[in-house]
Amino acid sequence: MRPPLVRGRDGMIAGVCAGLAVHLGIGAGWIRLGMILLTLASGAGVVLYGWLWIFVPTTADRADLDRRSGPASFMRDAGTAAVAPPPGRQAAGRDTGATATAPGRDTGTAATAPATAPGRDTGATAPGPPAPGPPPSGEPESWGERARRAGRREVLFGAGLLIMAAVLLAQVLGVQVDWAFLVPVSVVVTGAALAWSQLDDARRARLVSQARAGRPGWGVRLAAGIVLVVAGVLVALSSSTSLSLTMTTLIAVVAVLAGVGLVLAPWGLKFWRDLETERASRVREAERAEIAAHLHDSVLQTLALIQNRADSETDVLRLARAQERELRRWLFADPSRDPGSLSERLRATAGEIEDLYGHPISVVAVGDAALGPAEDALSQAAREAVLNAAKHADVAVSVYLEAGPDSIDVFVRDRGRGFDPDQVPADRAGIRESIHSRMLRYGGSSELRTGPGGTEVHLRLPRTGAGQSGASRSAGSGKDAG
Amino acid sequence: MTHEPTDPAGDARASVVIVDDHGIFRSGLRATLGATIDVLGEASTVEEAESVIRATGPDVVLLDVHLPGGRGGGGAEVILRCVAFGARSRFLALSVSDAAEDVVAVIRAGARGYVTKTISGPDITAAVHRVASGDAVFSPRLAGFVLDAFGTAAVAVDDELDRLSARELEVMRLIARGYTYRETAKELFISIKTVETHVSAVLRKLQLSSRHELTRWASERRLL
Structure with missing residues (x-):
C-alpha cells in the first residue's frame, strides 16, 4: 500500500x-x-x-x-x-x-x-x-x-x-537582464509565498486550538504578503506606463475592490457565522449523545430493575442508593480530587458496603491524606468497623474522617442497639485483630464505645513528620459521597 | 440525623411554604411532614416563591437549592428577594446536591440550615420546628464543610468571625460524626440550648466571615 x-x-x-x-x-x-x-x-x-x-x-x-x-x-x-x-x-x-x-x-x-x-x-x-x-x-x-x-x-x-x-x-x-521585470516578479512571488505559508499555519493553528487562530502575528504576516504582492504588481505595471496613469488605475481598482468587498462582506460574514453555529451545534449534539448514552446505561436500567423488584423494599432501596451514588460521581466528580487519597478510599469502601447491606453510609471528610502503608491500614480498619456496624447494627452508619496536622482520626458511628464487647465470642477476630491490632502495628490506637444509643469506633493514627506534605488540604474536600 | 425539637414542644405549630420545582417531591414532602406543621402553599419557581411567601408569610420556607426562574440564582435568590421586601420567614435549605458550593450559597444568603432530601419525615418535622424557633439546623455534611473551611486547629479569641472557638469546634466535630444536638449536649456535658447557641454562632460566622478560604472558595465558584 x-x-x-x-x-x-x-x-x-x-x-x-x-x-x-x-x-x-x-x-x-x-x-x-x-x-x-x-x-x-x-x-x-x-x-x-x-x-x-x-x-x-x-x-x-x-x-x-x-x-x-x-x-x-x-x-x-x-x-x-x-x-x-x-x-x-x-x-x-x-x-x-x-x-x-x-x-x-x-x-x-x-x-x-x-x-x-x-x-x-x-x-x-x-x-x-x-x-x-x-x-x-x-x-x-x-x-x-x-x-x-x-x-x-x-x-x-x-x-x-x-x-x-x-x-x-x-x-x-553580457546577457541582457530585464531588471524591471525580474525584481517585481520576485517580490510578488515572495509575497505570495508568505501569504500562503500563513494559510498553512493558520489552518494548523486552528486545528491545535481554535482560540489561537486569531493571533496578531498571523494577520501581520498575511498583510505583509499582500502588501508585497500589490507593490510588486504596481512596480511591474508602472515600469511600462506613466506614473499618473498608474495612480489613476490604482484608484479605480481600489474603488472597485472596495465596492465588491462591501457587497460580499455580509455574505462572507454570514458564511462564517453559519460555520461557527454548525460547529457549536455539532459539539452540543455530541455532548447530548454522551449524556443520553450514560443515562440509558445507568439510570434507565436501574429504573427498570426497580420496577421489577417493586415488592422488595430492601432491593429497591439498595438500587436507588447505588444509582444515586453512581450518578453523583458522574455529575459532581471533582477532577482535582485525588482518587488515591484516604477520603476517596473511604468513600469507595462505604459505597461498596452500602451495596452489600443496603444501609445508607454517609462519609464526611475534613482534610485529606495521601495513602501510605499506615493510611492503608487505617482504611482497612475503618472498613472492618463499617462492615461490623452495617452487619450487626442494621441501621444507617456515619463515617467521619478528620486529617489534621498531628493525627488522622476516623469515627465510625451507628445507632444500633449496641453490644457488650465482653460477650463477643473469642473466635470472632473482627474487632481485636482486624481493627485494634492493625492500628497498633502502625503506632495508632482504636477505641470502642458502645451502649444502648449505638456504637462508635474511633481510630486514631498519629502523623509522622514525613507524611505531612500532602496533609490537610483545606476547603473543597468537604463533599460527601453519602 | 435525628434532630429532636428543642423542648418537647408537642403542641407548637409551624406554618411552611414548600418551594421546589419537582411536583412529585413537593407532594411527597407534604405527606411526610408531621401533623404539627401547616403547609400554607407551594411554589416551583423563584417568582412564584416570592409571591407565595409574600402572600402567606409562613414561619419557615422549605427551599430547594436549585430552582428555575429569576436570574438563575435559585434558592439563594429567593432568600435575597424575600429579605428585600422584609419577609419575616426563616429559610431551611433542602438539596439533593452534595456540592458544597450550592449549600453555602443559600447559607450565605441567609438560610438557617441545610438538610438533604433523603431526610426522614420526623427529622424534617423536627428541623422545621427548630428553624421556626430561630435555631440553626446543621447536617453532618454542613458541619464537615464548616470544619474544612475554617480549619480544625484554629481557635478564636473573643468573637472573631474567621475562626471557631474551641467549643464550637467540638460541637461541629460531633455533629459531623453524626451526633444529634441532644447527643452532643450529653457528650459535652452542656445543655441543648448551649449547643444551639454554638451552632447559631457558627452559622453566623459562616454567613458573615470574610475568611479568605471561604471568600476564595466562593469567588472561584462565582458566588460572591
Whole structure:
C-alpha cells in the first residue's frame, strides 16, 4: 500500500517534494531536481508546486480528518504505522501526525543534511542570530526541529543570494537582464509565498486550538504578503506606463475592490457565522449523545430493575442508593480530587458496603491524606468497623474522617442497639485483630464505645513528620459521597 | 440525623411554604411532614416563591437549592428577594446536591440550615420546628464543610468571625460524626440550648466571615 500523499512539516518550502517522495517512494532529491527542471520549462514546476501546495493536505490536516472518520481510520493508521521507521526514530516525532510524518521526516532530513553543510557556509556570509523562528504554529518545538528549520531558512536565503549572483554574473558576461521585470516578479512571488505559508499555519493553528487562530502575528504576516504582492504588481505595471496613469488605475481598482468587498462582506460574514453555529451545534449534539448514552446505561436500567423488584423494599432501596451514588460521581466528580487519597478510599469502601447491606453510609471528610502503608491500614480498619456496624447494627452508619496536622482520626458511628464487647465470642477476630491490632502495628490506637444509643469506633493514627506534605488540604474536600 | 425539637414542644405549630420545582417531591414532602406543621402553599419557581411567601408569610420556607426562574440564582435568590421586601420567614435549605458550593450559597444568603432530601419525615418535622424557633439546623455534611473551611486547629479569641472557638469546634466535630444536638449536649456535658447557641454562632460566622478560604472558595465558584 502506498503511503498517503501528505505534506510533512519538514520540507524545504512547504513539504510538497518531501511528501511526494514518500508517496512515490523516490528520493526527495530527485523530486526536487525534477521540479527545478520543470521550472526551467517556462515555470511549469512552480505552477505544479503551487498547485500541490494548495491541494495536498498537511499531516496535521490528515490526522484531523482521520480522527473524525471513526474507527475505520484506526485500521488506516495501523497501515501507515507499518511503514513507519523503528520507534527510536519515531520518538523524535511529536506532532499529531507522528506516524505519517516519520517517513517523510526521514527522507527530508537525509536530503537536507548534505545541503545544510554548505548552507551553514553561506550562512557565514550573512551571520547573525538564527532566523527569528517561524511563526509559532501553536505547538512547542523541540530544539532539533527548530535548528533544522533555521537551517532550512538559511539554505533558502543562500539559494536566493546564489541566484542573484548568477544573474549578476550573467549580466556582467553580457546577457541582457530585464531588471524591471525580474525584481517585481520576485517580490510578488515572495509575497505570495508568505501569504500562503500563513494559510498553512493558520489552518494548523486552528486545528491545535481554535482560540489561537486569531493571533496578531498571523494577520501581520498575511498583510505583509499582500502588501508585497500589490507593490510588486504596481512596480511591474508602472515600469511600462506613466506614473499618473498608474495612480489613476490604482484608484479605480481600489474603488472597485472596495465596492465588491462591501457587497460580499455580509455574505462572507454570514458564511462564517453559519460555520461557527454548525460547529457549536455539532459539539452540543455530541455532548447530548454522551449524556443520553450514560443515562440509558445507568439510570434507565436501574429504573427498570426497580420496577421489577417493586415488592422488595430492601432491593429497591439498595438500587436507588447505588444509582444515586453512581450518578453523583458522574455529575459532581471533582477532577482535582485525588482518587488515591484516604477520603476517596473511604468513600469507595462505604459505597461498596452500602451495596452489600443496603444501609445508607454517609462519609464526611475534613482534610485529606495521601495513602501510605499506615493510611492503608487505617482504611482497612475503618472498613472492618463499617462492615461490623452495617452487619450487626442494621441501621444507617456515619463515617467521619478528620486529617489534621498531628493525627488522622476516623469515627465510625451507628445507632444500633449496641453490644457488650465482653460477650463477643473469642473466635470472632473482627474487632481485636482486624481493627485494634492493625492500628497498633502502625503506632495508632482504636477505641470502642458502645451502649444502648449505638456504637462508635474511633481510630486514631498519629502523623509522622514525613507524611505531612500532602496533609490537610483545606476547603473543597468537604463533599460527601453519602 | 435525628434532630429532636428543642423542648418537647408537642403542641407548637409551624406554618411552611414548600418551594421546589419537582411536583412529585413537593407532594411527597407534604405527606411526610408531621401533623404539627401547616403547609400554607407551594411554589416551583423563584417568582412564584416570592409571591407565595409574600402572600402567606409562613414561619419557615422549605427551599430547594436549585430552582428555575429569576436570574438563575435559585434558592439563594429567593432568600435575597424575600429579605428585600422584609419577609419575616426563616429559610431551611433542602438539596439533593452534595456540592458544597450550592449549600453555602443559600447559607450565605441567609438560610438557617441545610438538610438533604433523603431526610426522614420526623427529622424534617423536627428541623422545621427548630428553624421556626430561630435555631440553626446543621447536617453532618454542613458541619464537615464548616470544619474544612475554617480549619480544625484554629481557635478564636473573643468573637472573631474567621475562626471557631474551641467549643464550637467540638460541637461541629460531633455533629459531623453524626451526633444529634441532644447527643452532643450529653457528650459535652452542656445543655441543648448551649449547643444551639454554638451552632447559631457558627452559622453566623459562616454567613458573615470574610475568611479568605471561604471568600476564595466562593469567588472561584462565582458566588460572591
